[in-house]
Amino acid sequence: MSYTTTIDEAAAALGRFDAIIDVRSPAEFAEDHMPGAVNWPVLSNQERHDVGLLYATSPFDARKLGAALVARNIARHIETSAAGLPKTWRPLVYCWRGGQRSGAMHWFLGQIGFRSRQLVGGYKAYRARVREDLDSLPARLPWQVLCGRTGSGKTRLLQALAAEGAQVLDLEALASHRGSVLGALPGAPQPTQKRFDSALWAALRGLDATRPVFVESESRKIGRIALPEPLLVALRGSRCIWITMPDEARVRLLLEDYGHFDADPEGFCSALDGLVELRGRARVEAWQALARAGDWAGVFGELMREHYDPGYERSLRRHFPNLAQALMLPVAEADAATLRTAARTLLDAGRSAS
Numbered sequence: 001m002s003y004t005t006t007i008d009e010a011a012a013a014l015g016r017f018d019a020i021i022d023v024r025s026p027a028e029f030a031e032d033h034m035p036g037a038v039n040w041p042v043l044s045n046q047e048r049h050d051v052g053l054l055y056a057t058s059p060f061d062a063r064k065l066g067a068a069l070v071a072r073n074i075a076r077h078i079e080t081s082a083a084g085l086p087k088t089w090r091p092l093v094y095c096w097r098g099g100q101r102s103g104a105m106h107w108f109l110g111q112i113g114f115r116s117r118q119l120v121g122g123y124k125a126y127r128a129r130v131r132e133d134l135d136s137l138p139a140r141l142p143w144q145v146l147c148g149r150t151g152s153g154k155t156r157l158l159q160a161l162a163a164e165g166a167q168v169l170d171l172e173a174l175a176s177h178r179g180s181v182l183g184a185l186p187g188a189p190q191p192t193q194k195r196f197d198s199a200l201w202a203a204l205r206g207l208d209a210t211r212p213v214f215v216e217s218e219s220r221k222i223g224r225i226a227l228p229e230p231l232l233v234a235l236r237g238s239r240c241i242w243i244t245m246p247d248e249a250r251v252r253l254l255l256e257d258y259g260h261f262d263a264d265p266e267g268f269c270s271a272l273d274g275l276v277e278l279r280g281r282a283r284v285e286a287w288q289a290l291a292r293a294g295d296w297a298g299v300f301g302e303l304m305r306e307h308y309d310p311g312y313e314r315s316l317r318r319h320f321p322n323l324a325q326a327l328m329l330p331v332a333e334a335d336a337a338t339l340r341t342a343a344r345t346l347l348d349a350g351r352s353a354s
Contacts (some may be wrong), residue, residue, distance in 0.1 A: 003110065006119040007125040010092060011205075017117070019091040021103045024123065032194035033093070034126055035202040040077045042070045042101050070104050078108065090115040098122035103244070126307055130201045137204040138234035144350070145235055147217045147316055147323060148243030150180070150308035151257075151300075152252030153334040154216045157243065160336070160343035161214050167207055169215045174199045177223030178257070180308070181274045185222065186260045196225045206288035217316060236319050241346065245334070247304065253334040254300040263292050279307060 014020070016152035021038040022029050026046045029039040030094065043051065047069050082089075091109065098121045109116035130221040146154045156174060160169045172179055175196055176188045184190075191199065207213055215235060220227060245253075258279035261268040276284050283306070290299035317323055327349065331342045 003106070004120050006120050007129045010117075010126075011120055011129055012094075015097075016090075016138055017092040018089050021091045021093045021105065023093060023095050023101050028096070028123075029187075031192050033123070035198060037094075038081075040081060040105065042073045042105055044073075047073075051336040060219050066100075066212070067268050070101065074105055074108050077105075078112070081160050082109070082112075082114075087113045088115065090117070092119055094119035094126070096122050097124050099269055130197055130244050130290075133204065134197060134228045135230050137201075138228070138231040140209050141204070141207055141213050141234070142209070142211070143235055143238035144212045144214045145217050145238050145240050145320070146214060146243060147240050147320065147326065148245070149250065149312060150255045150304055152243045153253060153331055153339060154254075155242060155340060156334055157331070157346075158214060158216060160339040161346065164340070164343045164347060166209050166343070166347060167213045167214055169207070171200075171201055171216065171218055171221055171227065175222040175225040177225065179218060179222045182258060182261075182268070182271050184271070190223050193225060197228075200228070200231075213268055217320065218338070219315065224313065238319070238322065239298075240320055240323045242323070242326040243342075244328065244330045246332065247301070249331075249333050250304060251297055251300050254304070255296055256334075258300070260295075261291070262296070265294075273317060275296075275307065291301045 010017075014035065020034050021040050022033045022037040023040055023042045024033075025045045026039060027045045029037075029041070031105070033039070041206050043066070050059055051062050051066045051069070054065060091114065093102045093106045093109070095103075098119050098233075102118050102122060106116050107119040110231070121128075141152050148154050155170070155178075158168050158170055172183075174191075176185055176190045177183045190196075217235065218227060220232060220234075243303075258268075262277055272284050272288055272291075287299050287302060290296075290302070297308060329342060331344060332338055
């Protein structure tokens with residue numbers, strides 16, 4: 001008996017497997033993998049390279065070398081990672097195409113007596129399923145799009161809504177970026193595009209289409225991560241909520257969110273170089289001078305008024321046709337208590353409308 005599983009069967013039952021075992025090399029795994037998967041490589045990065053190089057001149061010798069390496073590596077995983085597992089353990093095993101690498105691991109696990117399943121088509125089939133679902137899932141969900149000027153607390157309101165039990169999709173958290181020229185998060189590099197797609201796929205699959213889903217308005221790219229076009233289309237045709245906050249409160253929020261630049265003013269100035277083409281060298285140098293002088297409130301205030309607000313509102317009105325009918329939500333401050341009240345107000349308004 002082969003004990004194979006198709007991607008459709010696996011996608012419907014991911015939570016029923018005791019483990020998802022990705023046997024590809026660490027480099028392949030790092031680029032992207034199935035949600036929740038752990039890496040039991042049957043070839044290291046170097047071993048995979050060496051076998052591939054040999055295959056170009058002698059497929060037979062390459063298979064012989066590969067078989068020896070795979071057997072040794074599988075033995076090590078069984079002696080370590082599988083040592084304390086019960087006979088009833090049920091893993092899903094996959095490699096690139098569901099071929100020799102996963103086949104070898106699946107065979108060994110089955111011979112031991114584990115209830116192993118091999119994914120037909122491997123990661124390639126999974127990736128195709130992700131692309132298909134990212135094309136279709138966004139249109140099925142009832143989006144509520146939070147709009148507002150930079151520093152108006154959209155992300156914090158999203159978090160407050162989640163704390164109140166609402167469904168949210170935090171795209172900036174998935175992309176590890178705040179979405180602006182200054183948006184890189186310290187110590188948190190962005191995922192690969194494929195890794196983001198997988199995280200988004202998992203998030204969308206977990207949403208209930210009978211309940212509203214709150215999300216921030218976003219442009220086509222968050223840092224270097226591109227949003228799927230079907231998601232953009234769905235968001236831009238959805239209901240909008242316009243958040244307003246006094247400028248002084250917005251500056252205070254930005255000072256908190258970008259406080260890491262206090263210790264790295266040159267990093268801040270370097271990021272601002274990306275605005276030269278849009279705003280001109282003289283204006284950018286003036287902002288950089290304020291930052292180097294430690295006048296963070298001054299520089300954030302000017303960036304809001306002269307760069308972010310005009311550009312954001314032009315883009316928003318061009319891409320979100322429902323903005324004219326947006327629900328207005330005034331928020332006085334970005335502290336936790338005020339945002340909790342705003343979240344409850346928004347949820348009460350939604351319940352009343354339904």
